Amino acid sequence: MDQISAGLNITIFFCRQLDINQDKNRRAIEKELGPRVRFFPLPCSGRIEPLHLLRAFESGADMVYLIACPEGACRYREGNLRAKKRVQYAQKLIEEIGLEGARIELINKTAAMPANIGAIAKELLARDAKVSTSAVRSK
């Protein structure tokens, strides 16, 4: 079952460098799904902080994605490498409170993926749901 059909709320942080038309390209999904999907553009994925990821869960997300540039292709050289470590740190933090670390996923864009952030998001949302509704939200 895809993630939206499974009733999940999805938060997507992404590097703005991935899609210069990100503002326009994510509008359709935002219109269609409303608050079920929330997008947060970042100047670089290296701007992400573990606190952003925890706050997303506290605000009702069941699954959080961070979409970054391919490794070795960060405009700021190592932003996506830092992002990877911060995601790993945040995964440990949520595991401490009993949430699955897999609820946070770093996606490094590949050449096979579309250049449109909306299209990338659609691909992610169409994936099988690996987790159920978060215990933070459902209690």
Place this chain on the structure above:
Amino acid sequence: MITAERKPLAEIKAMLAPYRKILVVGCGTCVAECASGGEKEVGLLASALRMDAQIEGRTIEAHEMTIDRQCVYEFIDKLTEAVGRYDVILSLGCGAGVQAVAEVFPKTPVVPALNTTFIGETKESGLWVENCRACGDCKLGYFAGVCPVTRCAKGLFNGPCGGSKNGACEVDPDSPCAWQLIVERLDSAGRSDLLEAIYPPADWSKQQGKGPRKIVREDQRSES
């Protein structure tokens, strides 16, 4: 800088178990620099505590505040207005900060969220190393700015043990041999004559055995 690390969440939760309204207080100085007790870490811990309570079906309030220093009254006083509304203060300060806050607010329980570890230096982003034991009898002037008491695993005062390999300590190969650094730096500064001196054992009575140490500076004290 005083360094610290966050306690496991389970230990913090056990200390907070009797309380519902929690004031989570960070310190913007040393423990912020070592990424254990600054504003971001306060946010992370408070968020984790709130979500954890929600998952377990408990109701808590965890409010976040960070003051510039938890070890100085003038800064601690910024908590005065808020403290009365909470059952407990969860301090992300070092041991000195926790105790100073507890002294200012004796009616409110104060519990530590951190384990204070050592006096150290930020070597690079995300790496802190111990380099001072606060022995009270600093001899760095004779040792080219490298403390053999702290940075030599054997605490040797009069030359190397001879066990280092390629400049690394034989006890911990990840640490440079303090004595190799001392010899190299004294050589490059033209002060290898300092190596000829014999240094008596450290006087540890300046650090321990007399209860808590005090520094009194009359010129800094107020009259009242």
